[in-house]
Amino acid sequence: MIESLFSHYTYVLVFVLLGLGIYMVIASKNLVKKLIGVNLFQTAIFLFFISMAYIDAEDASAPIVPKDGVPLKVMVASPLPQVIVLTAIVVGIALTAVGLALIIRIYAEYGTLREDTLREVRADE
């Protein structure tokens, strides 16, 4: 158990990061920090994809390198997850942009970024 945790330490880190991200979304009162939490959550997923892309295989090779030229016992990165992460990063940026635009509008209207203050202000209206 302990050994497998050490050999797969990237996965452990990724899931710690996931937890941190979702904790920020839930616990932080600040809307911007919530959005940062969402970003952290997404980044953890990107890292998850990247870290599983390494295939410890003897007969595998990166598509651009001819198979004969590869010495045995190397880690080969499958390009597919990398492409996925690239796409997902773009999606994440778009989401952050829209989220920040909404937060700017909320701040302009209510003059606060804190969730609890926002609730009070809205209840008063």
Place this chain on the structure above:
Amino acid sequence: MSSVDLLLPLLIAVPILAATLPIALGLWVDRTGWPVAALTTSALFAGAIALASVVSTRGEAVTHTLGDYPRTYGIELVADQFSILIVLLVTAVATGVLVYTRQGGPRGNTFYTAYLLLTAGLLGISLTGDVFNLFVFLEITSLATYALVASGDGPEAAVASLKYLILGTIAASMYLIGVAFVFMATGTLNMLELAEAIPGAESQTLLHTGVAFIVVGFAVKVAQWPLHTWQPSAYQQAPDGVTPLIAALVSTASAYAFGRLLVTVFGVEYLTAMPNAAAVVLTIGCVSVLAGTILAVIQTEVKRMLAYSSVSQFGLVIAAYGVVIAGSSETAFIGAAIHLVGHGLVKAGLFLGVALVARSYDARTVDEYAGLAKSRPIVAGAIAVLLLSLVGVPPGVGFVGKWYIALGAVQSELWPVAAVIFLSTMLTLAYAARLLEKMYFTPPARADPLHAPAPVATDGGNAGSDESDAEPTRDEPGAAIAAIRGDRSAAPVSTGMVAIVVLAAIGAVALGFSGGTIAELLDPFLTKVIN
């Protein structure tokens, strides 16, 4: 081999490209958005019909491989009998809602850009055959939806939209984690290849984890209790012209995607063998059905009431998926498909009707609907037909969907599910009847010129003696009431707006009669995925 498969990428690419036109042309000409959107969605609808006729006559799926990459790592677009139903619904509703927005707004070129992007995303969800591509289209759809919700008047819309954004992003990310686990176990992202690889995959733990994440992600996206919290405020705060589109299509497309993953990717047999899978899906569905209906009954705002009603109706669909898994029931799956399409059409019509009433009659709460049948007989009639169809009164489409789902539950001997469906019908009647009673049997209690324009909850019971006062309004509806109430929000209503609501009502009934046709259409698909 004809070039009919080119329709698939065109259905997705054309709206995305057309989405740039309103902004680009808007630099020179004002008001280009509506014509561009109308032209595009009509073309899409025509394309969808052409595709549907090919798929139904050929009896097998039309596929297109993007860029001719092998499907193991390329992206494949697939139109089969199940997806074509959703494509037809999406294009039809997107075209229909435009009839309302021409006068009803929101206006502006950027609105139509978001509108077309949303349509593209929804068509992408329906047509893609790749699980990661599905994530991208889910996010395109969500992004456009956030923008559309936020375009509502007032700052509340921005708050609702941000709430939706945070929850929606987390949900989509959950789905992405699920995809990551599945990819780790199988090494492919294509739905059909996954279907082959999953049963024999080495690490079943990875797959089970993946299924768990996917179920949670979609439970948020489809707005299942208790993860539905984004949905009512988003529906309520969105502009009146946007709510029909969002309510009818966004969650429907997500629910479709969930069904697709369950039956095509994981396969019924595999999920049946998986411990607790059926129980979890059934529980999510049944609890949502009950919670959604009860929450709907206690709402006073009509839009919010209908939003909670969506929670329960999608609960029915998810419960039907549960029945499919638990009992390998083809009947329940047909029910889920019919209910998806039927609910989409009914909700689009209802929200259009509600928008119309809010515009011309300035009524937003259930109490304010009093006497609607007298001053707006056509709209009230259409809303009544749609409501009854939602409840499940034959021959409305709601009845057919529920009938198949309940039949499937009974055949699979899942008595609690059958009981929940029956109970939910009674409760649906409770909130539908409340609105019907206000519209038809409570005279308008607003002949008082001093009546404040602010939405004060008027007690219908006291107005019983106002029958004589209410009479004159029959001759000059709408305008007279608007003049009496002295409010400025009563705006003219075009014939097209009324016609589209009536059309939705007729469609809901017509679809009720075509349940057998849909079942026949789905038959080849079902024989492939079940058994």
